[in-house]
Amino acid sequence: MQLLNKPEGSQTMIGASDKSRLTIAEFAKESRIRADSYHRYHIDTIETPDRQALPNRFLVSVGKFGLAKLLMSEVFEYWGKWDVVFARPCTYGVFSGPVGGFSPRPEKCVGCLRCTIEHPEFVTITPNPALASLGDSYLNSKIISTIDEEARKGTVPVRGQGYRGRFGGPGWDGMFTDMSEIVRPSRDGIHGRELISTIVDIGSKPMRLQFDSEGGLVSAGPKMMSIQVPFVFDSPAGSVMTPSLAKIWKAAAEQVDTLALIPGDMVTSNNLASPSVVPIISLDSSETASSFKNGTRLIQLDGWDASAYASISSSNPDLMISIRMSFETGWQGQLNEMIDAGVSVIHFVANNHGEADGDRFIMDIIIEAHEMLLKAGVRDKITLLHSGGVVAADHLPKAIICGLDAVGLDLPLLVAIQARLSGDTSSREDYKAKLPRRFDDKWACQRIVNLTGSWRDQMLEILGAMGIREVRRLRGEMGRAMWCTHLEEEAFSEIEGFIGGGI
Amino acid sequence: MAKNKLPVFPSKTMIHKITNLLHDGMEARTTGKFEIPPALGDARWTDELILSTWHMAATGTLPENLNYKTGESNGGFDRLDFKTLDEEQWLKHSEDISTSIQLNRRGDHRKKLSPAIPIYGGGMSYGSVSVNVMMARAIHAKNWNTYMSTGEGGYPEELYECRDNVITQVATGLFGVEEKSIQASPIIEFKYAQGAKPGLGGHLLASKAGEEVAKMRGSVPFVSLFSPFPFHSTYSVEDHSKHIDWVQTINPDALISVKVSTPHDVDMVAVGSYYAGAHIIHLDGGFGGTGAAPEIAKKNIAMPIELAVPKVHKFLIKEGIRDNVTLIASGGIRTADDIAKAIALGANGVVLGTSDLVAMGCTRCSNCEGGPSGRGCPWGLTTTDIELQEWMQQDWGVKRLDNYYTALQWRLRDILRKLGLSDVNELVGRTDLLVYTRSDGK
Numbered sequence: 003m004q005l006l007n008k009p010e011g012s013q014t015m016i017g018a019s020d021k022s023r024l025t026i027a028e029f030a031k032e033s034r035i036r037a038d039s040y041h042r043y044h045i046d047t048i049e050t051p052d053r054q055a056l057p058n059r060f061l062v063s064v065g066k067f068g069l070a071k072l073l074m075s076e077v078f079e080y081w082g083k084w085d086v087v088f089a090r091p092c093t094y095g096v097f098s099g100p101v102g103g104f105s106p107r108p109e110k111c112v113g114c115l116r117c118t119i120e121h122p123e124f125v126t127i128t129p130n131p132a133l134a135s136l137g138d139s140y141l142n143s144k145i146i147s148t149i150d151e152e153a154r155k156g157t158v159p160v161r162g163q164g165y166r167g168r169f170g171g172p173g174w175d176g177m178f179t180d181m182s183e184i185v186r187p188s189r190d191g192i193h194g195r196e197l198i199s200t201i202v203d204i205g206s207k208p209m210r211l212q213f214d215s216e217g218g219l220v221s222a223g224p225k226m227m228s229i230q231v232p233f234v235f236d237s238p239a240g241s242v243m244t245p246s247l248a249k250i251w252k253a254a255a256e257q258v259d260t261l262a263l264i265p266g267d268m269v270t271s272n273n274l275a276s277p278s279v280v281p282i283i284s285l286d287s288s289e290t291a292s293s294f295k296n297g298t299r300l301i302q303l304d305g306w307d308a309s310a311y312a313s314i315s316s317s318n319p320d321l322m323i324s325i326r327m328s329f330e331t332g333w334q335g336q337l338n339e340m341i342d343a344g345v346s347v348i349h350f351v352a353n354n355h356g357e358a359d360g361d362r363f364i365m366d367i368i369i370e371a372h373e374m375l376l377k378a379g380v381r382d383k384i385t386l387l388h389s390g391g392v393v394a395a396d397h398l399p400k401a402i403i404c405g406l407d408a409v410g411l412d413l414p415l416l417v418a419i420q421a422r423l424s425g426d427t428s429s430r431e432d433y434k435a436k437l438p439r440r441f442d443d444k445w446a447c448q449r450i451v452n453l454t455g456s457w458r459d460q461m462l463e464i465l466g467a468m469g470i471r472e473v474r475r476l477r478g479e480m481g482r483a484m485w486c487t488h489l490e491e492e493a494f495s496e497i498e499g500f501i502g503g504g505i
Numbered sequence: 506m507a508k509n510k511l512p513v514f515p516s517k518t519m520i521h522k523i524t525n526l527l528h529d530g531m532e533a534r535t536t537g538k539f540e541i542p543p544a545l546g547d548a549r550w551t552d553e554l555i556l557s558t559w560h561m562a563a564t565g566t567l568p569e570n571l572n573y574k575t576g577e578s579n580g581g582f583d584r585l586d587f588k589t590l591d592e593e594q595w596l597k598h599s600e601d602i603s604t605s606i607q608l609n610r611r612g613d614h615r616k617k618l619s620p621a622i623p624i625y626g627g628g629m630s631y632g633s634v635s636v637n638v639m640m641a642r643a644i645h646a647k648n649w650n651t652y653m654s655t656g657e658g659g660y661p662e663e664l665y666e667c668r669d670n671v672i673t674q675v676a677t678g679l680f681g682v683e684e685k686s687i688q689a690s691p692i693i694e695f696k697y698a699q700g701a702k703p704g705l706g707g708h709l710l711a712s713k714a715g716e717e718v719a720k721m722r723g724s725v726p727f728v729s730l731f732s733p734f735p736f737h738s739t740y741s742v743e744d745h746s747k748h749i750d751w752v753q754t755i756n757p758d759a760l761i762s763v764k765v766s767t768p769h770d771v772d773m774v775a776v777g778s779y780y781a782g783a784h785i786i787h788l789d790g791g792f793g794g795t796g797a798a799p800e801i802a803k804k805n806i807a808m809p810i811e812l813a814v815p816k817v818h819k820f821l822i823k824e825g826i827r828d829n830v831t832l833i834a835s836g837g838i839r840t841a842d843d844i845a846k847a848i849a850l851g852a853n854g855v856v857l858g859t860s861d862l863v864a865m866g867c868t869r870c871s872n873c874e875g876g877p878s879g880r881g882c883p884w885g886l887t888t889t890d891i892e893l894q895e896w897m898q899q900d901w902g903v904k905r906l907d908n909y910y911t912a913l914q915w916r917l918r919d920i921l922r923k924l925g926l927s928d929v930n931e932l933v934g935r936t937d938l939l940v941y942t943r944s945d946g947k
Contacts, residue, residue, distance in 0.1 A: 060544055076522075086519050091526070093878040093893065113544050114870040114883045119530040120523075122539040129544050148800070158801070160708060162873020162887060164701050164794040164837065164859060165804040166547035169580025178791065178808050181704035181768045183697050184739050396805045460801045466734070467704025467806050484769055489812040490580075493850070498588065499941035 042197065043230050045258060045455035047156025050448045053438035054420050055109070056150055057132035062096055062108040062117075068124025069103045091117040091125075138427045140355040141393045146417055148394065149453060153418035156452030158459045170486030173356060173363050174397045178489075180482040181467040198462050199472035202232045202408050204261070204300065205322050206346035206383045225322060225346065226385075227299055230259040231458055232402055232473050235450070236389045236410035237263050237282060242421075242435045245272045250443050251415070252279050254450040263302060263349075263410065266290060282326065285310050292318050300347065302326050306336050308343050315344075324349050324387070329358030329367050337371060341378050349387040354413055355428045356391020364391050365404055372405020372478050381478075390430065393417075395460040405478040418453040419446045512880065512892040520895050527884070527896060531866060535560040537570065548578045549792060550859075550869050554839055561912035562864035562905040573916070574842040581811035582843045588940050589923040596922035603928040604914055604921075606854045608692070608831050609760050609784050616691055616758055620651035622914055623854030623929050624844065626861060627789075627835055628674045628696065628764075630658025631681070632709050632718035632730075633796030633873070634862075634887050635894035641902025642861060643667035648907055654694050654856075657707050657732060659721035660686035672762065675752065677706050678732030680722040687755045692785070694762040695748060697735060700793030700836030703766035703807040706732035708797040712879035715889055746781035753782070760784040762833070766806075767791060767813035772820035775832075779821075785831045787856060788813050793836030794859035796887055797874035810836045811850065818851025818934055841916035851934045862886050864909040865902050 024032065073087070080086040090097040095110045096117070097103045103125075111127065118125045136143040151159055170176050205226025212221035235251045237243050248264045255262035255278040264274060266281035270293065275281070277297035283290055288310045291301050300322040303311065314323055324347030325340055327333065333350070340348055350371065352358035359367055368388060375381045389410030392401055401409050416423065421435040465473060468482055476482070487502070494500040515523070533539050535556050546552030557573035560566075567573055575583045589595075596602065608618040626642050633656060640663055642653040647670045654672040655664070659681020664671050668689040675682050676696035687693055698704060709718070711729040719726040739745050749761050762785035763778040765771065775786045790810025791803070814834050821827040834847040835856035844855050863869070866884045870876075873887035881888025885896030921929060924938050932938070 080518060080522070083516070083518055086516070086522055089519060089522065091523075093880055093883045094876065095878075110877070112870060112872055112876055113868075114872060114876075115542055115544060115868045116527070116883045118542050118544075119534060119868070120526040122530055122533050127542065127544045158799045160710065160797050160799050160874055161871040162796050162798075162876075162882075163869050163871040164549070164798075165792045166549055166869070166871075167578070167804065168548050169578040169583065169809060178804075179806050181698070181766060181806050182735075183765050183768065183774050184735050184741065184745065396801050400805075460799065463705055463799055463801060464806065467802070469704075482769075484808055486580075486812075489808055489816075493812045493815045494936075494941055496936050497585070497939050497941045498937075499943075501941075 043200075043259075045156075045231075045451060045458055047452045047455040048448055049155055050153070050445060050452055052150065052154060052420060053441045053445065056136070056147060058108045058111065058130050059133055059147075060108060060111040060113050061128045061130050062106040062111050063126040063128070064103045064106055065124030066104060068121070072121065072124075091120045137423065138355075140391070141413060141417070141423070141427065145394050149414055149417045150420070152395070152456035153420075153449040153453040156455045158456060158463065170490070173391075174365065174394075174400045176486045177365070177400050177403070178484040178486065179399060179403065179464055179468065180484060182469040197471070198465050199474070200231050200458055200461060201228050201472070202385075202474060203228050204347055204385045204407070206385075209379075209382065227322070229261060229408070231454060232406075232408045232461070233398065233411050233454070233457070234261040234263060234280070234387065234408055235415060236412040237265060238412045238416055238435065239429075239431045239433055240265070241431070242416070242433070243268065246443070248272060248274055250419070250446045250450065252276060253443065253447045254415075254454070255279070257447065257451050258454050260454075261300065266294070266301070269294060280324070288314055291321065291323070300324060302347075302349060306340060308339060311343055311345065322347060324385075326351065328352070329362075329364065331359055333359060333367075334370075334374065337374055338378075341375070341380055341384070344383075346383060347385045347387065349389065349410065351388070351410075351430065352390035353428050353430055354390055354393075354433070357428075358390070364388065365400070368401060368404040368406055369480070375405075376478070395457045396464075398457060399461055399464045399476060400483070402473065402476045403479055403483045407474075407477055414453060415450050418449045420449075512890050514891050515895050520898070523896050524898060524901070527866060528901070531559050532563060535563060535568070535571075545868060547869065549576050549837065550839060550863070551576050555863055555868065558839075558860060558863045558909065559866075562909040565908035565911040565915075567912055567916055574840055576839065581809050581837070582839075582846050584942050585811075585846050586940050586942050587842075587845070587849075587920060587924060588938050589920075590925050594925055596925060596927060598915075598918060598922055600918075601927065602918040602921050603930070604917055606831070606930060610829050610831055611784055612829070615760055615784070618652075618691060618760060620854075621649055622651055622910060622917075623848065624857055624910070624913065625651045625672070625833075625854070626653030627794075627856040627858030628654035628656030628672075628676075628694065629796070629858060629862075629887075630656030630674075630707070630709070631661050631721055632658045632713055632715075632889060635885065635889050635897065636661050636663055637894055637897050637899045638862075638865065638886055638902065639664060640667075640899045641865065641897070641906060643671055644899070644903045645906035645910070646670040648903070649910055652692060655681075655686070657681070657696060658709070658718065659683075660689070661721065665689060674764075675748075676732060677734055677736050678722075678730065680707075680724070680730065680732070684755050687752060687759070690756065690759055692760045692762055693752045693756065694764055694785075694787070695745075695752075696764045697739075698764070698766035698789070698807075699795065699798075700766055700789035700791050700807065700810070701795035702798035702802040703768065703791065704734055705799065705802055706734035708732075708795075708799075708874070710797055710875050712875040713796075713881055713889060718889055742777040742781055745778065749782040762787050764789055767808045767810065767836075769808075771808075771813050772817050775817045775821060775830075776824050776826070779826055779830045783830065785833055786817070787833040787835065788817060788852075789856075790834070790836030794862075795873075810834050810838065810847065814847055814850040814852050815936070822934075841913045842920065844913065845917055845920045845932065846939065848929060848932045849935050849939050851936075853930075853933055860909070861906060864905050865897055866905075 251262040266283035269281040275296040282302045326349045356364040425434045426432040553572040557571040560568040646653040657676035672692040673690040674694045709730040763783040764787040834852035880890040
């Protein structure tokens with residue numbers, strides 16, 4: 003647009019036609035309206051306090067006799083300088099109660115250890131075994147604490163100091179994601195002005211369009227939908243999922259604009275059908291597929307049966323149908339059958355430790371499944387989802403790099419609403435979850451929304467570091483991953499005693 | 506201090522009491538008078554590594570009963586050891602074993618800088634740490650004829666007394682970058698990325714960006730500062746070259762260091778930086794320290810320094826330019842043994858940051874970003890709180906660092922003599938002198 007001088011001194015914007023002839027004030031007003039009407043996807047996080055606090059990180063033990071002795075000696079040494087006598091060796095308030103160290107507040111301890119270094123004679127700080135005992139070997143207390151913080155604050159956890167854990171490691175820890183030093187189309191991660199999209203498509207995109215001799219479209223168009231984040235909310239174990247939880251899953255999914263996978267009978271009996279709800283139905287009750295109304299877009303068939311799939315597909319042409327199946331031994335054969343049958347959404351599941359197909363970790367299995375689809379030339383025709391073993395924010399981009407379109411989350415959502423897990427937590431069905439004694443749906447929904455907001459922002463950090471502007475492009479981008487074992491081979495193979503990465 | 510009470514500048518008596526308690530307590534823990542604190546340490550910086558660093562900083566000698574060599578991370582430096590000669594072939598431990606390195610290998614007209622040790626101090630900005638910490642590191646660098654970097658937060662006036670030993674960092678936010686500070690420095694360091702948060706830019710959270718810090722950075726007080734990433738003027742190696750030209754116009758004598766993280770193509774980045782005019786390629790690995798970084802960035806993005814150094818070293822050799830550039834490693838280097846291993850893997854020298862802080866009392870509690878108190882480090886290190894920063898007095902910090910580096914140099918010479926080497930430069934790229942062990946430090 004140009005600016006013109008008008009006789010009366012005001013300026014006019016000249017556009018493509020006379021209709022766009024606007025004064026600067028009008029142009030500014032119109033621009034403002036346009037800017038205000040622009041909706042950029044954002045997850046509204048709100049700090050949501052715990053309903054049952056996790057055990058304290060540290061135990062604080064103060065010897066009363068030692069403390070009294072110190073105070074007595076300091077009273078004499080610093081007589082009159084009471085601020086010095088009563089100076090407390092904690093900036094976090096552990097000794098800020100009315101009687102100071104005689105009744106410490108361990109819930110405030112962050113483990114700086116200043117007090118125990120200053121007063122080794124009578125102050126001891128120890129890691130709290132009650133916290134360490136939470137979770138299991140996979141979903142451990144560190145991950146639980148992190149999810150708790152993410153669900154409470156809805157922000158990206160930021161800390162000082164560097165990494166504290168082991169070099170490389172099993173599972174997802176064996177992968178590093180790449181970054182780009184200078185050449186990148188996106189800027190500043192979560193703080194930037196340029197949009198990094200986390201939209202993923204669920205369903206099938208035709209590889210080409212076909213037309214008749216008259217130019218009319220004869221092939222089917224895309225049969226898909228988009229969700230705003232690369233994760234869906236999966237149903238937890240049957241004994242854990244209740245109508246109350248299902249409502250929370252649904253409400254959170256609607257707020258985030260993703261999907262909640264809920265057992266079909268629960269959807270029906272509680273009237274939960276909605277565009278954001280995916281009823282899971284068993285092969286035995288496949289005839290109920292057409293009963294879900296109220297904008298239901300996708301249903302999930304629990305197990306693979308070619309004839310049941312064909313029957314549902316033909317009787318519900320407008321409904322998208324996904325197949326849920328375990329990564330059990332022989333899954334490759336079933337995947338080939340589903341490819342041949344034209345299944346467009348496949349949802350694999352592994353146990354909660356990400357193990358399936360014998361003792362294999364899902365990272366390798368997902369890669370294999372992704373590569374099978376590539377080889378068959380149908381990658382864009384099929385959406386690949388997976389649940390099981392994705393329990394931390396860094397697992398999400400790593401799973402997508404391996405070839406998933408989106409991830410199913412269940413245990414992290416339970417942890418976000420402060421469920422205490424017990425029983426066989428590696429199994430998808432044999433664990434128990436004890437929820438906080440008192441909570442309301444709004445609180446629980448916001449905790450889940452906060453968790454998703456935090457994970458999405460962390461996803462943006464990873465994408466921003468790589469210079470990738472949309473998560474769809476991350477799918478299967480294994481060139482943007484570095485495997486610790488490979489790097490160790492490259493770096494250490496000449497060194498005596500080296501017998502292979504990660505060994 | 507009671508909650509919500511505003512911090513005040515502490516009295517001399519208060520400073521005397523707190524610092525004495527801290528110093529005595531640290532000594533009591535390192536000498537074994539009291540048990541090792543059960544909550545101290547982690548896999549990378551074990552309790553023994555922290556206490557041995559305190560011991561070295563207090564005495565200038567190596568501890569007898571603490572593991573001062575390796576952590577327990579089960580990989581990288583912790584799985585490497587040296588193939589030492591039989592004892593009768595060892596050289597005598599002496600000051601004749603050279604630990605000096607040359608930083609300008611390009612053969613141009615610029616300064617020939619040769620620090621006495623293959624170590625200099627990594628960037629820690631004003632705001633992330635106190636002026637006391639910066640000055641302690643700067644005076645220590647001067648004492649040792651080496652260098653320390655300002656980090657991205659400007660150049661406090663006090664530093665000018667050590668100007669010949671202070672590196673000015675130019676990072677993506679350009680916070681506090683002035684012609685004056687560029688002209689003052691023998692080395693200008695372009696920070697493209699940082700190992701602890703590769704691809705994300707610097708973070709200084711609001712509670713630490715107080716009046717003085719904001720003034721230095723040209724920002725608004727108590728507003729969080731997130732540096733952009735990358736340099737918004739750099740999208741190619743040609744743009745990078747332009748940056749270097751710009752700085753060299755302001756200070757034609759300065760050496761140019763380019764600090765990068767360790768992505769897949771770090772070897773190509775190093776070669777590009779060399780051809781753009783860099784004297785020093787500084788690789789910062791994924792286990793590096795930080796004043797504040799998203800937890801997801803630590804370790805998950807980019808590779809550890811142990812894996813990046815040999816990759817870059819070999820590629821520079823292949824390109825025929827290895828002898829013309831100085832390769833510096835940082836990000837997870839904790840001990841003299843780590844330093845020697847990094848050099849054997851292909852680096853010329855290293856940069857230390859976290860180790861300096863540990864020497865001055867850091868327990869790695871990870872509350873540097875402000876912590877729940879919002880005031881920063883309770884030890885007075887990573888804070889600009891007017892009360893807390895007094896717990897780390899500058900003179901004491903200098904002594905600690907001088908002692909610590911004395912011990913590091915002693916141990917470095919010890920390793921060299923046991924390998925039959927009389928100069929640290931002979932160790933560069935000698936992977937044949939390393940052995941990969943089956944478990945940590947065994």
